[in-house]
Amino acid sequence: xxxxxKTISCPHCGHHQHLNIDAxxxxxxxxxxxxxxxxxxxxxxHIDESRLKVELYIDSDDEQIY
Numbered sequence: 706x707x708x709x710x711k712t713i714s715c716p717h718c719g720h721h722q723h724l725n726i727d728a729x730x731x732x733x734x735x736x737x738x739x740x741x742x743x744x745x746x747x748x749x750x751h752i753d754e755s756r757l758k759v760e761l762y763i764d765s766d767d768e769q770i771y
Contacts, residue, residue, distance in 0.1 A: 709759055716765040718742040728752055728759050736766070 709726040720741040731752055736745045747766035752759055 711761065713746075713761075713763055715739040715742060715744070715746060716763060717744040717746075726750065726759065726761065 707727070707729055709728060711724045711726060712721055713724055714721055717739060718741055720739060722740055724737075728750070733748075733750045735748055737748060738745055745766060747764050749762040750759060751762075
């Protein structure tokens with residue numbers, strides 16, 4: 706499990722984008738700007754090694770925790 710190609714939808718404008726995900730560094734959290742609306746997309750990646758699965762969580766990072 707090294708590099709994965711995924712298509713995601715921007716949580717702000719809904720535009721589809723292609724991502725190349727590097728799963729070699731383990732769990733990651735980062736931001737990437739949407740190519741259309743330029744808003745930041747918050748991405749969290751979790752590697753589940755027991756099931757050989759990569760979980761990618763995408764949000765707009767504007768949810769607030771109370």
